[in-house]
Amino acid sequence: MMESLIHAASSYAGEIDNVILVIAVLSTFWLVLAEGALFYFVFKYRRSKNPKAEYITGETKQQMKWIHWPHNLVLVCDIVILVFAVRSWYHVKQEMPPIDEEVKVVGHQWAWEFVHAGLDGQLGTDDDVATVDELHLVVDRTYKFKLEAADVLHSFSIPAFRFKQDAVPGRQIVGWFKPTKTGQYDVPCSQMCGIGHGIMGGQVYVHTADEYRQWLEKKSAKSAVISVKGVDQIAMNQGGI
Amino acid sequence: MSTHAHRAAASDHEAHGHHDHHEMSFWEKYVFPLDHKMIGMQYFFTGVAMGVIGALMSYAFRMQMAFPGKAVPLFGLITPEFYNSMVTNHGSIMIFWFAMPVLIAAFGNFLIPLMCGCDDMVFPKINRLSYQIFLLSAIILLVSIFMPGGGFGSAWTSYPPLSSSATYNQTPYGAPMWLLAVALEFVAFLLGGINFITTLMNSRAPGMKMYDIPVVLWMIVIASILFMASVGPLIAGAVMLFFDQTMGTGFFDPARGGDPVLWQHLFWFFGHPEVYVVLLPAMGIVAEVLATFARKKLFGYKTILWTAIATGVLSFVVWAHHQFVAGIDPRMANIFTVTTLLISVPVTEMLFVYIATLYGGSIQLTTPMLFAIAFVAEFLIGGVTGIYLGASGADIYFHDTYFVLAHFHYTFIPIAVIAVFAGVYYWFPKMFGRMMNDFWGKVHFWGTAVPFNGIFLPLFYTGAAGDHRRSFDLLNFPEMNQPALIFARQFATVSLLVMLGFQVIFFINFFYSMFRGRKAGANPWNANTLEWVAPSPPPHGNFAELPNCYRGPYEYSVPGRSSDFWPQNEPAN
Ligand code: HEM
Ligand SMILES: [Cu+2]
Ligand SMILES: [Cu+2]
Numbered sequence: 001m002m003e004s005l006i007h008a009a010s011s012y013a014g015e016i017d018n019v020i021l022v023i024a025v026l027s028t029f030w031l032v033l034a035e036g037a038l039f040y041f042v043f044k045y046r047r048s049k050n051p052k053a054e055y056i057t058g059e060t061k062q063q064m065k066w067i068h069w070p071h072n073l074v075l076v077c078d079i080v081i082l083v084f085a086v087r088s089w090y091h092v093k094q095e096m097p098p099i100d101e102e103v104k105v106v107g108h109q110w111a112w113e114f115v116h117a118g119l120d121g122q123l124g125t126d127d128d129v130a131t132v133d134e135l136h137l138v139v140d141r142t143y144k145f146k147l148e149a150a151d152v153l154h155s156f157s158i159p160a161f162r163f164k165q166d167a168v169p170g171r172q173i174v175g176w177f178k179p180t181k182t183g184q185y186d187v188p189c190s191q192m193c194g195i196g197h198g199i200m201g202g203q204v205y206v207h208t209a210d211e212y213r214q215w216l217e218k219k220s221a222k223s224a225v226i227s228v229k230g231v232d233q234i235a236m237n238q239g240g241i
Numbered sequence: 242m243s244t245h246a247h248r249a250a251a252s253d254h255e256a257h258g259h260h261d262h263h264e265m266s267f268w269e270k271y272v273f274p275l276d277h278k279m280i281g282m283q284y285f286f287t288g289v290a291m292g293v294i295g296a297l298m299s300y301a302f303r304m305q306m307a308f309p310g311k312a313v314p315l316f317g318l319i320t321p322e323f324y325n326s327m328v329t330n331h332g333s334i335m336i337f338w339f340a341m342p343v344l345i346a347a348f349g350n351f352l353i354p355l356m357c358g359c360d361d362m363v364f365p366k367i368n369r370l371s372y373q374i375f376l377l378s379a380i381i382l383l384v385s386i387f388m389p390g391g392g393f394g395s396a397w398t399s400y401p402p403l404s405s406s407a408t409y410n411q412t413p414y415g416a417p418m419w420l421l422a423v424a425l426e427f428v429a430f431l432l433g434g435i436n437f438i439t440t441l442m443n444s445r446a447p448g449m450k451m452y453d454i455p456v457v458l459w460m461i462v463i464a465s466i467l468f469m470a471s472v473g474p475l476i477a478g479a480v481m482l483f484f485d486q487t488m489g490t491g492f493f494d495p496a497r498g499g500d501p502v503l504w505q506h507l508f509w510f511f512g513h514p515e516v517y518v519v520l521l522p523a524m525g526i527v528a529e530v531l532a533t534f535a536r537k538k539l540f541g542y543k544t545i546l547w548t549a550i551a552t553g554v555l556s557f558v559v560w561a562h563h564q565f566v567a568g569i570d571p572r573m574a575n576i577f578t579v580t581t582l583l584i585s586v587p588v589t590e591m592l593f594v595y596i597a598t599l600y601g602g603s604i605q606l607t608t609p610m611l612f613a614i615a616f617v618a619e620f621l622i623g624g625v626t627g628i629y630l631g632a633s634g635a636d637i638y639f640h641d642t643y644f645v646l647a648h649f650h651y652t653f654i655p656i657a658v659i660a661v662f663a664g665v666y667y668w669f670p671k672m673f674g675r676m677m678n679d680f681w682g683k684v685h686f687w688g689t690a691v692p693f694n695g696i697f698l699p700l701f702y703t704g705a706a707g708d709h710r711r712s713f714d715l716l717n718f719p720e721m722n723q724p725a726l727i728f729a730r731q732f733a734t735v736s737l738l739v740m741l742g743f744q745v746i747f748f749i750n751f752f753y754s755m756f757r758g759r760k761a762g763a764n765p766w767n768a769n770t771l772e773w774v775a776p777s778p779p780p781h782g783n784f785a786e787l788p789n790c791y792r793g794p795y796e797y798s799v800p801g802r803s804s805d806f807w808p809q810n811e812p813a814n
Contacts, residue, residue, distance in 0.1 A: 005706040006720065019634040027625035030589070034596060034621050041599035042614055045535070046606065053798035053805065054601035058540030058594065067544060067593055074589050078582040081632050086575050088634030093571040109409065152403040153501060155566070155641065159707035159720065162638045168502060168568045169402060170495020186718040190641040190709045192396040194403055194410055195321050198713035 002162075009185060009206065010161035011142075011178040012092050017162070019084045026077045092163070096176055100141040107147075107154030107167040110196030112187060119216055129219045133202035135187060138212045142178040155191035158204055166191050179206040265781075275365035276781050281350030282672070283372050288342035291379060292657070295334040296741060298327045302713075303696075307734035309714045324713035325394030326415065330386060332397030333419065336515070337426050338379050340657035344522040345430070345468075346375070348664055349437050349461045351672065355772035355779060356455050358446030358788045358810070363439045371432035378425035385418035393419035396711060398508060401493035401501045405485035417486045424479050427472050434465035446771060446810070449790035453809065455770050456545055456794075460525030464518045467553045471514035478507030505567055509560035516652065517556045521549055523660035524591060527613045530663050531595060533768045534610035535602030536805050538795040540594050548587040548594070555584045565636050574633040581631035588624055592617060603798070603805070607766075608682030612663035615690045616655045623651030626701065641711075644704030647697045654693055662689070662747070669751075670765045674777040675758030681750045688743025695736030699729035767806045770794045774810050 001024065002008065002017040044050070056063060102123045104115035114135040118127035123146070137143060147156055149167035157164040161177050189200035207215065274280055297315075304311075305319040312318050319327075350368065354361050362368050386392035393415040395404040407413040441454070441462050481492035482504065491497030493504050524545075532539050539545060561569060561577040595617050604610070626648040629635050639645060662685075669677050700708075703726050708715055715721045715730075764773040772779075774788050788810035796807040 002705065005702075016634055016638055019632060020629065020638070023629050023632060023635060027628050031621055031625045034589075034592065035618060038596050038599070038614070038617055038621075041596065041602070042604060042606075045599060045602045046604045050601075050603050053536040053603040055538065055798050055800050056540060056601055057538055057542075058597060059543065064541065064544070066597055067541060067590055070593050071586060071590050074586055078585060081628060082578060082582055085578055085632035085634040089565075089571070089574055089578070089637070092634070092637060093574065152409050153400055157641070157709070159638070159642075164566050164637050164640055166567045168495075170501075171568065173568050184719070186707070186720040188707075188709045188712065188718050188721075192325070192398075192400065192403065192711050195325065195394070197711060198321055198324065198715075199717050201718050203719070 007160040007181065007183065007185060008162070009179055009181040009183060010158075010163060011180050012088070013160070013162045013180075015088045015091065019081075019088050022084045023081055026081060030074065030077070093175065096144065096174075097142055097178075099144040099176065101138075102144045102146065103135070103137075104146045105135070105148070105156055105167070107149040107151075107156065107189065107193070107200075109151050109194050110189070110200040112154075112156070112189070112200070112202040113150075114202070116216070119220060127220055129216060131219075133187075135202060135204040136212060136215055137179050137204060137206050138209050139179050139182050139206050141209075142176060144174060144176050147173045147175070152193050153191045154189045154193050154200070156187070157190040158185060158187050160185035160204075164190060179204075182206045182208060273369060275361075275369055277350045277354050277362045277365065277368060278672075278779065278783075280365075280368050280372050281347050281352075284342045284350060284375070285347035287372075287376060287379060288339050288347055291334050292339035292343070294383070295331050295339055296744075298331040298334070300737060300741060302327045302331070303734040303737050305713060306715070307731040309716055319713070321713045322391050322394060322411070325396075325711070326386060326392035326412070328711055329394050329396050329419075330382070330392050333423065334382070335653065335657065336397065336519070337423060338382065340519045340653065341426075341430060342375060343661055344519050344526075344657065345437075345461055345464055346371070346433050348457070348522060348526065348668075349433065349465070351668070352772065353437055353440050353458055353461065354444065355671070355775060355783055356458055356770050357441055357444060357449060358771040358774075358784070358790060359440070359444035360782045360784065360787065362436050363443060364436050367432050368436050371429045371436070374425055374432070375429035378422045378429060381418055381425065382422035385415050385422065388412075388414035388418065391415055398512070399482070399504075400508075401482060401485065401504050402495075405482055405493050407486070417483060420479055420483050420486065424476065424483075427476060427479075430465075430468060431472065434469050437465045438462055446788050446790040449809075452542065452546075453790055453793045455525075456528040456539065456542070457522065457525030459546055460521040460528075460549060463549055463553055464521040467514045467521075467556065468518045471511045471518075471557065474507045475511035478504055502564070502568060505564050506560065509563045510557075512563070513560045514553070514556040516649075517552055519656050520652070521553070523616065523656040524549070526660050526664040526667075527595065527616045528598075529768075529770070530609045530613035530667050531598050532795045532797060533667075533766050534605045534607055534613070535599050536605075536797045537598055537602040538793075538797055540597040540600070542793065542795065544594055545591060548591045551587040552584060552591070555580060555587070559584055559631075562631050562633075562636070565633050566640050578631060578633045582628070585624070585628060585631075592621060592624065607666075608677070608679055608686055609663045609667035611683065611686045611690075612659050612666065615686070616659045616663060619651060619659060619690070619693070620655040623648060623653075623655065626651060639704070641709055642704040643700045643708040643710055646710045647700040647704055650697050650700075654697075658693075659690070662686075665751075667766070668772075669754065670761030671772055671775075671777050671779070673755045673758070674761055675754050675756075676761050676765060677754040677758060678750050681746055685743055685747045685750065688746065689740060692736040692740035692743070696733045696740065699733045699736075703729050703733075764808075767804075769796060769806050769808050771809055774808065 106113040111132050114131050116129040117123045118129050147167045149169040154167045163177050185204045187202040187204050301316045304313040390412045393412050395410050403409050484490040485492050491499045493499045493501045559581045562581045565574045761777045763777055771788050775783050790809050798805045
């Protein structure tokens with residue numbers, strides 16, 4: 001269902017889509033039932049067909065069961081949904097699978113700064129490659145991200161990965177994702193961060209390992225590490241603000 | 242009328258017991274009134290005017306969504322600053338200056354004394370003060386939009402550090418004025434709430450027992466209690482935020498030992514109950530209308546009452562479902578998913594009870610009834626889509642997309658627009674002594690209920706496809722720049738234009754009927770509750786003779802009686 005609307009390009013996209021599907025099935029069932037009953041009653045008991053109403057208090061045991069049964073069944077559906085929701089949440093947000101590589105993500109007003117580990121595969125070394133608004137990843141590699149915010153709240157969101165996490169100033173928040181399809185996807189900021197919020201959007205490029213190596217080599221040659229100040233200026237220019 | 246005994250006990254009340262002797266001046270009657278009905282009207286007209294302003298704002302930013310970068314008639318080119326300010330003020334106005342004043346203050350003030358059969362609120366002066374503070378808050382808010390730097394644009398949720406520092410939000414006047422306006426609005430509603438609760442508890446007609454109180458009054462009072470119990474933490478938060486903005490304190494600034502996420506807890510601890518604060522009065526209005534026009538007793542009066550209370554209590558323990566991905570401890574998400582899904586139980590139960598009320602009825606499809614049925618039909622959609630967002634795993638994806646937006650408008654529009662229309666068409670004869678035109682009422686109904694779906698159904702789709710809210714130009718994102726999505730956004734905007742157009746019919750019908758409508762008797766709908774005993778419109782002091790209450794409010798179609806209604810004030814034989 002979701003895949004027809006937006007790419008599913010991470011290892012857990014399918015799992016989240018399943019949660020959505022389960023909810024869709026159960027909630028649509030109740031919706032149709034309730035709307036059906038509503039419209040049927042309105043039609044059947046309209047004044048011209050039923051000039052005299054019945055007297056029903058809805059307070060006898062016999063009558064209450066019409067409310068109690070749906071009540072219990074809704075509860076059962078809730079529990080099913082709960083199981084799916086919590087399982088996927090646990091997997092995405094509480095677990096940390098074995099990591100292949102790390103990447104640092106910093107939200108600025110109004111651009112994303114991405115720091116790639118570089119050829120040595122280690123963050124925090126001299127060959128790190130920082131970019132503005134473009135994140136380069138290798139398909140089928142598991143990434144741990146370290147998310148920060150330089151000024152206000154931002155939210156690191158990759159819809160194609162079914163992934164989202166707010167960035168909070170003063171903190172580093174970690175998490176993971178594993179892209180499973182090569183391609184180019186949006187990284188919109190999804191937390192109101194000021195005037196440029198609506199144009200604060202990067203792209204994630206999911207490469208094959210070879211493509212990625214080529215990109216890295218080209219970048220490293222130019223030693224493109226930019227200062228935080230530089231990032232702000234670039235963002236300003238981009239937005240024309 | 243000057244002979245009847247005042248039941249209300251407060252000394253404040255005595256002050257106006259004597260002005261029956263002289264004609265009230267225009268100022269006393271319309272500008273500084275003490276009469277609960279007139280204060281209700283003031284709240285109503287101010288709230289509706291603010292609602293119209295809020296709707297015009299939604300027109301501005303919806304046009305920008307559909308046709309980005311094109312000049313919008315009436316507004317011109319929409320800059321990002323202006324877009325953010327419109328979105329923020331639209332949200333704030335619709336909740337705080339439209340839904341709350343109309344649903345709680347206007348209906349509460351008008352209905353509580355009339356429906357519990359007394360002559361006025363217990364504290365009329367507090368009541369008047371409440372409206373004056375409210376009006377002041379509305380003026381401050383509107384002025385803030387035109388201050389240098391523009392109106393506040395950090396979203397109605399006002400998350401710091403964006404909202405707390407002018408360096409970040411670039412609205413040095415807009416931000417503190419917005420906050421001041423919100424704080425004053427809270428003061429106004431606290432004052433109003435005290436009045437509602439005391440009046441319902443102390444001034445009921447003799448014989449009106451707890452279970453004889455009409456559902457709408459219960460709902461307004463439960464809502465007032467919810468509001469009063471939840472707003473404290475937010476007021477504390479607002480003071481801290483105001484200090485951060487204006488005096489450079491660091492309550493929410495991590496660089497100085499503060500914590501931005503703290504605000505989110507304070508805000509949503511209030512913000513979630515707040516949605517039930519507006520929901521419950523709407524449910525109450527709908528209950529009255531359904532019973533009257535189905536000519537039926539409400540199915541399970543006590544069930545309604547207890548589910549409302551259960552919903553209210555649960556609403557205090559779900560707030561962090563707004564913060565699943567905000568950087569809180571991820572384990573908390575599990576707890577808040579449980580509580581959030583639990584709240585679906587009483588809410589569905591309430592809706593089932595309403596549907597069951599129609600069973601076996603003799604349904605008159607008058608204009609208010611159409612709106613009441615539409616409330617149930619549309620709110621159901623808002624309800625089921627909430628499950629997607631309450632389920633932590635799914636919310637990782639849906640959070641802050643247009644799916645959320647469509648969901649909450651499917652709750653808020655039924656609440657603040659559809660149920661309000663049901664109430665207005667229903668009580669209009671009591672308010673003004675004349676009937677609204679039913680034919681034009683129905684035209685207005687279809688012109689509202691159908692395009693409303695046309696606005697927000699497409700936004701479920703764009704949201705599920707990844708459109709993020711509060712973003713002034715989605716074409717900036719390649720994945721969102723697809724013909725089908727662009728079409729859906731335009732469809733939504735055109736539907737909005739249609740819906741707004743049909744509201745003109747409502748206003749014409751409203752004002753025309755106010756002066757020229759067919760005269761209404763005291764009880765044009767053959768309803769049971771006590772407000773229909775008073776003349777239409779009720780004079781100052783409400784009742785010629787204060788009524789007694791002999792039975793519950795919904796004794797319709799009682800077997801063995803020739804008439805299909807049985808007013809609460811009619812002695813048994
Ligand atoms: C007249 C019909 C309405 C339309 C077409 C409309 C449309 C919208 C849209 C498109 C947005 C999001 C803009 C964005 O995120 O970029 C929005 C935000 C919002 N609306 Fe409405 N709306 C309407 C009525 C209402 C009503 C009646 C309420 C509540 C009683 C309401 C409450 C809100 C709130 C709370 C927000 C969030 C503001 C924020 O993000 O800070 N709206 N509306
Ligand atoms: Cu942003
Ligand atoms: Cu909530």
